[in-house]
Amino acid sequence: MATHWTLGCDAADPHRIAAFWAIALGYVAEPGYDDPDGASIIDPDGVGPAIGFLRVPEGKTAKNRMHIDIRVAGEPPWNMAEHEQLIRAKVAELVTAGATAVREESYGEHLGHVVMLDPEGNEFDVA
Incomplete structure (x- = not known):
């Protein structure tokens, strides 16, 4: 267990x-x-x-060494067009909730994940 x-x-x-x-x-x-x-x-x-x-009294001072990956489409294999739509929808939802989109990373010609920051500047990915 x-x-x-x-x-x-x-x-x-x-x-x-x-x-x-x-x-x-x-x-x-x-x-x-x-x-x-x-x-x-x-x-x-x-x-x-x-x-x-x-x-805590101190602020964030460096890149976090561990972060959360939000997998909106579950595990592969994926329909890449649907996967991209799910990623973009979740990114838009999280921007509305206070996150910041930093950059997009591709796997070949397809969107792989979006790097984001939560409202306190902690990095995470939406994949």
């Missing part, structure tokens, strides 16, 4: 960043978690790990 784990994240505004990632991942606020300096989101189906956000 796999070990249960939680992804812990530093944040300037834990509630704002938790709300963003809940939208991005289809998560919900963890019931009963009530902390002004922290927030936690969970997979409503109980499959994915919980993600906790704790307020």
